Amino acid sequence: MSALVQPTSNQTAGVPDPWITGAEMLVEALRSEGVEVIFGYPGGAVLPLYDALYECGIPHVLTRHEQGAIHAAEGYARVSGKTGVVIATSGPGATNLVTGLADAMLDSLPIVAITGQVPTSVIGSDAFQETSIISISTPITKHNYQVRTAQELPGILKEAFHIASTGRPGPVLIDIPKDVANASGIFDYQEPVQVPGYQPTIKPNQMQLRKVVSAIRAAKKPVILAGAGVLHAKAHESLRQFAEQTQIPVVHTLLGLGGFPADHSLYLGMGGMHGSLVANMALYETDLLINIGARFDDRLTGNLQYFAKNAVVVHIDIDPAEIGKNVRTHIPVVGDAGESLKSMLDMELTPVQADEWMAYLLQLRDEYPFWYQQDGTLKPQRVMEIVHQQTQGEAVVVTDVGQHQMWAAQFYPFNGPHRWVTSGGLGTMGFGLPAAIGAQLGAPDRTVVAIVGDAGFQMTLQELSVLAESQLPVKVIIFNNHSLGMVRQWQELFYEGRYSETLLSNQPDFVKLADAYHIPGFRVEGEEDFARALQAGLATDGPVLIECRINPEENVFPMVAPGKGIHEMVGVKP
Amino acid sequence: MNRIVSVIVNNKPGVLNRVTAMFMRRGFNIQSITVGATEAEGQSRMTIVVADMDEPDIEQMMKQLHKQIDVLKVTEVTEQPMVARELALIRVHSPVPTRGVLSTLIDPFRATIIDVGVETVTIQSVGKPEKVDALIALLRPYGIKELARTGVTALSRDSDTVGEVARLQANTLSL
């Protein structure tokens, strides 16, 4: 049984008072859920909650902005597989969570967000710091609740953790009015969760899977597209076995990276806008596309008219609404990726007869690797190679959004799961640094490297405070190209080089900035300098910041231009 | 042809907002929506009418509805044996001498005059939406002063309407 009560002042001698406040219930629930860390920021409406948290024993990380708190919770959730918890006050505290909620919604991350609210008696009166976070967050949460009485709080908390972490994970928000946090009720956390309207299908339909298996037998050009659903289901091992037994090659989505070993002979790399040529050609020419836990995002598919146009499409997804949403699907399978793979492994799987297909793909893979040309400047791609080398490919790599994100995805191959933290669906600049904080707390024994652009870094750089304060050994690597690189690239390629508001002329001194936060900083302009700085950084116990001066004109290639088919890649060779 | 979807939801604050927010976000257009009590306590029925759309779109709409945690059951009733009814209140310009004519006119529709004023009468009509449309068209030449339609509410004739949702969950989505 969970610790039911903390002794309260009005208890009679010896008999614990079962009545506790809403705020105390929150603490009890967090304990029962095994919450290891809370990210948050206090304010008027959450004073009762913060009072209950004081000396409660659950570590709290005070980020310097609520957006930082929720991205940290996301980073934590991504590497640990556990639910990230964030607390913010009403009004501006709650609205500062919005970007992170939307980000977690699109990338299916389990988050429980607690917001304070003005007292129930004044809800609707435009009270000080009142905002309708329920209305605001409805389209960007898996579910949300406004608690009306303390008595319903334990049930809601339990339900929220259940909904956030099961099925297709996602953010759940609980809005707690101040008077509810102060009111008392009986804490009962034993009741099993019952949500009649929420019954995710975990076990797949066996008949559908048998159809998949027979489609595999008939296929000449099969390919597996593996998304983050594989990682959520912790199904990487089953995926490897399935690919090996059927001899079907594997393409990853951006968010799926690490689900299948990058050094495997069946691995074709990442597909999509900046994916590998071989991955995209496989998706273009395949006659059997087996999508496991990916949602056919447009950055992956390119122009849908050309995507897997001759293929029988299998889509295995725990969320039935993803099936058939973007790509017509011939064999839908609703269920958990791991359960589905295991079921198929129990059926008779034989290697596909696809020698020609494999020979063709392997030739493309050899002929069109990711590339860059040494030109005397510090190459961001080379920086990623050095990071890979020095961390033996074992680091947790967290990125922000932009060109550096794509270089990291291209030049840091992952051989294992839960090491890649990036904002895929929403593409949120400012995600990287706070997410790295959460990732380090979720994987305390791993090396965490944050790869950020000079612009995105400046959106949440105040979180350097947290790195310094908690001495989290995150290695922050800034790719300084003095521009909003990815947007500048599009202006170069599609807007005749009219660099409208994408060149940053007045940059701060990033090394001095690090110094101001009591973090050692290095500025490097050459490859050897970088290798030395990183080596020194990795040898340090605490955080380090390395600013890499890279060529402002560096572009990410290869590329599927917007509106083009996935087979129409440009920049595939030097 | 319009599509009619019957949705059983938890009767909780904010549920209507959740459903309409989903329609707006996903770009589905609602023609009419009615919400009211059902036989079960704590549950409401929404009857949502949308313009005809392609099969994949309607399927996506139903799945998105079903994904809402407060949605318990989703059934498309357009093609099923069902009863769909709408109520309209129509205030028509009607000086006393024309009232006899008006009365005969609305009689075949089983519409009734429920309020009488000096210059106008108010007619109540209940029926299939097409019938209400026809009556309105017929009354228009007299001068319609005010019009209120409730939107359609519907029930399957067959009480066992879980078919659609069960089908979605059993992985046997139509292709």
Ligand SMILES: Cc1ncc(C[n+]2csc(CCOP(=O)(O)OP(=O)(O)O)c2C)c(N)n1
């Ligand atoms: C919050 C937010 N605003 C705007 C964008 C659009 N955007 C995408 S990439 C990018 C440039 C990022 O520049 P930087 O952080 O320096 O990274 P780089 O592309 O140069 O590596 C911008 C502005 C975004 N993704 N997120």
